[in-house]
Amino acid sequence: MSRRKKKKHNEEHVDESWLLPYADLLTLLLALFIVLFASSSVDAQKFQAISRAFNSAFAGGTGVFDFPSPIPEGQMQSTDVKGEDTKSKKxxxxxxxxxxxxxxxxLASIQNKVNSYIDHNNLTEKLQTSLTDEGLLVSIRDNVLFSPGSADVRTNDMKVAGEIAELLIMEPPRNIIISGHTDNVPIGNAPFDSNWELSVMRAINFMKIVLHNEKLDPSWFSAKGFGExxxxxxxDTSEGRAKNRxxxxxxxxxxxN
Structure with missing residues (x-):
């Protein structure tokens, strides 16, 4: 009686040994898909992702649908920031x-104002304006203000210097550079050792006359001398040398700029 019951129990036992190779096969397939997925682009971040996936697969801790996004979050953020930077710079x-x-x-409006003054006073041969990348340039021939070889503004030309000063009153104000230039003929009078010194003193003395106008702030002005x-x-010609002075x-x- 007892012998029959034991035999029946053995017949109902199910052999589960086939599950082991099946589990190994699933693990290998998972590893294969991960490698194929990452093979399109290999970099340090994906290599680390593959390493983590292998560890999780063999440890049985992570399923396929739990695997992180193929684009690391940091990389996605970096792409967005780069796009914002490009937009901001544009x-x-x-x-x-x-x-x-x-x-x-x-500046063109100021130029028109200066040109009107030049035309009204018949100074087109002595004063010229040009709009450049550096700003509005007003060029004054030296014989409008100075005697040959002298750095002092002539008394008779003080009025011209004063009227030019009025043209420099602007709202809002702008910085102004006054520069002196000469031709290449060596200077022969005692007060100056070179054309360089003459050009500097002409710029400074003219600037002093301009700044007699109390509406102009000296902090806006600077002076330079470039000599020849x-x-x-x-x-090589007298006309050219006259333009250079x-x-x-x-x-x-x-x-x-």
Missing amino acids: EQKEAAELLKQIEQQE FQPVASN RVEILILPRTG
């Missing part, structure tokens, strides 16, 4: 271009 460039255009228009080293014409007023843009 907007800044467009804003700078717009400000530059507005400033050029304002920035000619605008050939020094000049004082220049450079009205700078407020926005800079």
Whole structure:
């Protein structure tokens, strides 16, 4: 009686040994899919992801659907930040271009004001204006203000210097550079050892006359002397040398370049 019951129990036992190779097969398939997935682009971040996937697969801790995104979160954020930086730089460039255009228009308006003064006083042969990338340039021939070889503004020309000062009153104010220039003929009078010194003192003395106008702030002004080293014409002719002997007023843009 007891022998029959034991035999029946053995017949109902199910052999589960086939589960072991089946589990190994699933593990290998998982590893294969991970390798195929990552083989399209190999980098340090994906290599670490593969390493973590292998560890999880063999440890049985992570399922296929629990695997992280193929694009690391940090990389996604980096891409977004890069896009925002590019957009921001583009907007800044467009804003700078717009400000530059507005400033050029304002300088052009000042130029028209100076040109009106030149035309009204018949000074077209002695004063010239030009709008450059550096700003508005007003060029004054030296014989408008100075005697040959002298750095002192002539008494009779004080009025011209005063009227030019009125033209430099602007709202809002701008920085102004006054520079002196000469031809390449060596200077022969005692007060100056070189054309360089003559050009510097002409710029400074003219600036002093301009600053007699109390509406102008001296902190806006600076003076330079270039001597013979920035000619605008050939020094081989008397006409060219006359053009090179000049004082220049450079009205700078407020926005800079």
